[in-house]
Amino acid sequence: MEQAAPDPERLWQPAPLEPLSHPDAGLESMVGEETKGARDEGPGDGTMTENNFSLKKIEISVSEAEKRTGRNAMNMQETYTAYLIETRSVEHNDGQSVLTDSLWRRYSEFELLRNYLLVYYPHIVVPPLPEKRAEFVWHKLSADNMDPDFVERRRIGLENFLLRVASHPILCRDKIFYLFLTQEGNWKETVNETGFQLKADSRLKALNATFRVKNPDKRFIELKHYSDELQSVISHLLRVRARVADRLYGVYKVHGNYGRVFSEWSAIEKEMGDGLQSAGHHMDVYASSIDDILEDEEHYADQLKEYLFYAEALRAVCRKHELMQYDLEMAAQDLASKKQQCEELATGTVRTFSLKGMTTKLFGQETPEQREARIKMLEEQIKEGEQQLKSKNLEGREFVRNAWADIERFKEQKNHDLKEALISYAVMQISMCKKVGFGFSEGTSIFRSAGKFL
Amino acid sequence: MGKLGEAGLAATAGPARTLGMEGECRASQARSWGLPAGGAGGDSPGGDAPLPGSISSSSLLQAEVLDLDEDEDDLEVFSKDASLMDMNSFSPLMPTSPLSMINQVKFEDEPDLKDLFITVDEPESHVTTIETFITYRIITKTSRGEFDSSEFEVRRRYQDFLWLKEKLEEAHPTLIIPPLPEKFIVKGMVERFNDDFIETRRKALHKFLNRIADHPTLTFNEDFKIFLTAQASEFSSHKKQGPGLLSRMGQSVRAVALSMRGVKSRPEEFMEMNNFIEIFSQKINLIDKISQRIYKEEREYLDEMKEYGPIHILWSASEEDLADTLKSVASCIDKCCKATEKRMSGFSEALLPVVHEYALYSEMLMAVMKRRDQIQAELDSKVEALTSKKADTDLLTEEIGKLEDKVECANNALKADWERWKQNMQNDIKSAFTNMAEENILYYEQCLATWESFLTSQTDLHLEEASEDKL
Numbered sequence: 001m002e003q004a005a006p007d008p009e010r011l012w013q014p015a016p017l018e019p020l021s022h023p024d025a026g027l028e029s030m031v032g033e034e035t036k037g038a039r040d041e042g043p044g045d046g047t048m049t050e051n052n053f054s055l056k057k058i059e060i061s062v063s064e065a066e067k068r069t070g071r072n073a074m075n076m077q078e079t080y081t082a083y084l085i086e087t088r089s090v091e092h093n094d095g096q097s098v099l100t101d102s103l104w105r106r107y108s109e110f111e112l113l114r115n116y117l118l119v120y121y122p123h124i125v126v127p128p129l130p131e132k133r134a135e136f137v138w139h140k141l142s143a144d145n146m147d148p149d150f151v152e153r154r155r156i157g158l159e160n161f162l163l164r165v166a167s168h169p170i171l172c173r174d175k176i177f178y179l180f181l182t183q184e185g186n187w188k189e190t191v192n193e194t195g196f197q198l199k200a201d202s203r204l205k206a207l208n209a210t211f212r213v214k215n216p217d218k219r220f221i222e223l224k225h226y227s228d229e230l231q232s233v234i235s236h237l238l239r240v241r242a243r244v245a246d247r248l249y250g251v252y253k254v255h256g257n258y259g260r261v262f263s264e265w266s267a268i269e270k271e272m273g274d275g276l277q278s279a280g281h282h283m284d285v286y287a288s289s290i291d292d293i294l295e296d297e298e299h300y301a302d303q304l305k306e307y308l309f310y311a312e313a314l315r316a317v318c319r320k321h322e323l324m325q326y327d328l329e330m331a332a333q334d335l336a337s338k339k340q341q342c343e344e345l346a347t348g349t350v351r352t353f354s355l356k357g358m359t360t361k362l363f364g365q366e367t368p369e370q371r372e373a374r375i376k377m378l379e380e381q382i383k384e385g386e387q388q389l390k391s392k393n394l395e396g397r398e399f400v401r402n403a404w405a406d407i408e409r410f411k412e413q414k415n416h417d418l419k420e421a422l423i424s425y426a427v428m429q430i431s432m433c434k435k436v437g438f439g440f441s442e443g444t445s446i447f448r449s450a451g452k453f454l
Numbered sequence: 455m456g457k458l459g460e461a462g463l464a465a466t467a468g469p470a471r472t473l474g475m476e477g478e479c480r481a482s483q484a485r486s487w488g489l490p491a492g493g494a495g496g497d498s499p500g501g502d503a504p505l506p507g508s509i510s511s512s513s514l515l516q517a518e519v520l521d522l523d524e525d526e527d528d529l530e531v532f533s534k535d536a537s538l539m540d541m542n543s544f545s546p547l548m549p550t551s552p553l554s555m556i557n558q559v560k561f562e563d564e565p566d567l568k569d570l571f572i573t574v575d576e577p578e579s580h581v582t583t584i585e586t587f588i589t590y591r592i593i594t595k596t597s598r599g600e601f602d603s604s605e606f607e608v609r610r611r612y613q614d615f616l617w618l619k620e621k622l623e624e625a626h627p628t629l630i631i632p633p634l635p636e637k638f639i640v641k642g643m644v645e646r647f648n649d650d651f652i653e654t655r656r657k658a659l660h661k662f663l664n665r666i667a668d669h670p671t672l673t674f675n676e677d678f679k680i681f682l683t684a685q686a687s688e689f690s691s692h693k694k695q696g697p698g699l700l701s702r703m704g705q706s707v708r709a710v711a712l713s714m715r716g717v718k719s720r721p722e723e724f725m726e727m728n729n730f731i732e733i734f735s736q737k738i739n740l741i742d743k744i745s746q747r748i749y750k751e752e753r754e755y756l757d758e759m760k761e762y763g764p765i766h767i768l769w770s771a772s773e774e775d776l777a778d779t780l781k782s783v784a785s786c787i788d789k790c791c792k793a794t795e796k797r798m799s800g801f802s803e804a805l806l807p808v809v810h811e812y813a814l815y816s817e818m819l820m821a822v823m824k825r826r827d828q829i830q831a832e833l834d835s836k837v838e839a840l841t842s843k844k845a846d847t848d849l850l851t852e853e854i855g856k857l858e859d860k861v862e863c864a865n866n867a868l869k870a871d872w873e874r875w876k877q878n879m880q881n882d883i884k885s886a887f888t889n890m891a892e893e894n895i896l897y898y899e900q901c902l903a904t905w906e907s908f909l910t911s912q913t914d915l916h917l918e919e920a921s922e923d924k925l
Contacts, residue, residue: 226772229772230772233765233768233769233772234769236765236768237762237765237766237769240758240761240762240765241762243758244755244758244759244762246758247751247754247755247758248755250751250754250755251748251751251752251755254744254747254748254751255744255748257740257744257747258741258744261737261740261741261744262741264733264737265733265734265737265738265741267733268729268730268733268734269880271880272880272883272884275884279887279891415773415775415776418776419775419776419779419912422779422780422783423779423909423912425783426783426786426905426908426909426912427909429786429790429901429905430902430905430906430909433898433899433901433902433905434898434902436894436898437894437895437898437899437902440891440894440895440898441891441895443891444887444888444891
């Protein structure tokens with residue numbers, strides 16, 4: 001799988017976004033300078049040799065969440081949750097891990113990191129963050145961001161995000177990511193200094209390109225289509241799952257009402273009393289078992305949600321392609337029109353309607369000198385344009401190749417992860433059936449054997 | 455359920471039986487534990503102690519049965535039985551025609567000898583200018599002598615059942631009469647005659663008549679017989695007899711006035727009974743509500759689940775590698791849905807009607823208690839009148855004597871019936887909840903099997919793929 005090496009400069013300090021290039025491409029490149037420091041791929045385990053930062057042999061965990069209060073940008077009191085990120089390096093020999101870094105980050109900083117990655121690695125399917133606000137909530141779950149269960153699930157989601165980035169062959173080498181894990185103070189300033197916000201493509205531009213692009217790569221069209229379907233079907237699934245959970249909760253909890261009534265009834269019964277007591281107790285146990293069952297299901301839902309959000313990441317890559325392709329098409333169009341103008345001026349034929357042509361007709365022909373000057377200018381522009389087109393072409397093809405490589409990697413990951421998730425769902429169901437079925441058997445066994453009566 | 459058939463039952467704690475109509479019962483003839491030693495019909499009190507059509511395996515009784523002064527027809531029936539009785543009842547050669555099934559010999563330890571089989575079915579809508587109503591077909595098959603035939607088919611409407619119940623209550627004020635299904639369901643009933651409602655009612659009416667048939671005393675009630683057998687015109691003219699509306703109203707006014715007195719002098723055992731009834735009533739009504747609610751929640755759960763599986767199929771359409779796994783999951787979910795449906799139907803057949811019937815029974819019990827108290831109160835008021843010497847003492851003493859008998863009869867009838875009812879209740883409740891538990895266990899077993907086979911198929915695939923990768 002070919003990987004474009006990231007700009008070496010950028011690894012050490014924020015650098016302007018440069019088009020990616022591959023040293024072995026064998027193509028002329030406008031930005032050939034970039035290749036001078038082309039890094040080697042590095043050893044397969046993704047170590048950054050420069051500072052012995054062996055990412056694969058790093059353990060990252062988001063181990064705690066804490067409520068904090070502080071003042072925000074508008075100097076107003078706010079409450080937020082901070083998450084403790086601990087990084088451990090694993091010693092080669094004995095497998096022991098040593099805590100190397102530990103700092104606190106809040107959700108908005110994660111968002112900042114991700115937005116940065118989106119801008120600087122548009123050809124990568126960037127892992128998504130866990131949801132900002134609780135969605136697909138069924139009634140018992142709180143939609144409150146401060147709710148401890150939500151915070152806990154978010155903690156796991158954030159950890160998952162960091163692990164995904166750290167295990168990505170390209171993203172793991174990014175310096176900003178490294179600093180995110182290691183430099184508590186000033187990190188925000190450092191990110192902002194990269195000026196990545198300025199580099200970000202405007203949404204409007206992207207929308208425009210999406211509508212007007214004529215010849216995007218077919219694979220990207222299919223991918224966009226797929227990501228729309230994926231998003232739609234997973235949303236639907238999560239919605240229905242939430243409703244099913246709600247109903248199931250109702251069924252179990254109503255059974256709980258039997259408990260107290262049976263217990264009270266058993267007081268007036270003689271032979272049947274024990275049976276009723278036992279059945280009543282069992283009903284209570286049954287009713288309370290649903291809480292754990294649904295808790296486990298939430299983790300399953302979170303796994304699906306991750307891929308729901310991944311769909312958006314896929315679409316972002318498609319958009320970037322469309323933008324680049326549109327840019328290319330526009331540049332080609334522009335070049336073609338300039339060439340034509342030039343030709344017309346040179347041969348003196350006016351085949352197309354132009355303002356110059358009109359004014360000439362109205363106000364008289366221009367002098368040969370003027371015409372020469374114009375032709376010269378156009379010729380220069382054409383030369384420039386050809387170069388630009390070439391480089392854009394190159395960029396475009398680079399992008400497609402690199403993006404597609406990452407997409408293939410993503411597909412493998414997705415198939416694997418979702419299959420695991422579905423299997424874990426089955427395992428959950430099995431364990432639930434065993435537990436509850438056994439409970440019914442136990443809870444009513446007295447009932448059934450007490451006083452056989454004809 | 456013949457009264458005389460169970461010689462063996464005297465030894466076991468059998469359900470209590472009483473003979474005849476309490477109103478005319480005389481203490482000397484009250485036989486609460488009802489098994490006259492020798493004669494089958496020798497001593498039948500009143501004209502109203504029908505002889506059993508049931509046969510026990512006791513040869514003594516067999517001889518007595520044949521001595522009966524019965525019609526030719528019935529003798530034939532009995533002699534058929536006699537021939538049957540020579541056979542070993544385990545013999546597989548037992549004829550299986552309905553009539554012979556009725557006459558089948560049963561063993562002593564099966565006290566229920568049914569000789570009256572009733573079914574309620576075929577609800578039909580009748581539209582007249584005034585009203586629309588439903589009639590139900592009632593088929594009765596019997597071998598009893600006092601019935602003119604062995605099969606009857608009549609049509610009755612709810613009103614008729616109501617009439618029957620009232621007659622039974624009148625005739626046996628301290629017996630526990632089975633409850634009727636409700637007249638109306640108030641909540642959310644737009645269409646009075648929707649199919650579910652009619653079916654539920656039909657089942658309940660069927661139960662009602664069978665409970666009466668199984669009751670040792672009520673089964674021989676004359677109005678019951680007429681209800682089962684009389685054709686339309688005969689039936690409506692019979693209904694018109696009896697105390698009119700006004701007198702019935704007068705009775706109930708008096709009754710209310712008296713019932714309070716009865717409460718005060720209630721004997722200990724009836725205090726206990728009343729206590730039980732109050733608590734039972736509360737609990738069973740709660741259980742009824744809870745059960746209905748559970749059914750409703752399960753229904754809604756099932757509706758959502760039915761949508762859940764198909765989404766996985768939809769998803770599989772856009773996937774390649776995942777398609778099979780997704781389809782398998784969808785199929786597992788669908789199987790679990792079917793298992794849920796089965797469990798729910800078991801719940802609604804076995805548990806809901808039972809619990810609901812007993813919730814209605816609790817009202818019957820309270821009414822019985824009241825009526826007993828009234829009878830007691832009548833006595834007490836006369837006694838009071840005697841002590842205060844307000845009226846002719848001789849007349850009063852005679853009346854009191856009668857009333858004392860009446861009270862004793864009533865109390866004994868209630869006591870016996872109470873024991874029987876309680877046994878039945880415990881059986882029925884145990885059965886119902888055991889069934890529910892078993893349905894649940896079955897459901898979880900089925901779901902477990904479904905998901906386990908899914909897992910196996912996935913791990914098999916996984917191993918296949920892994921070995922392919924190695925190549």
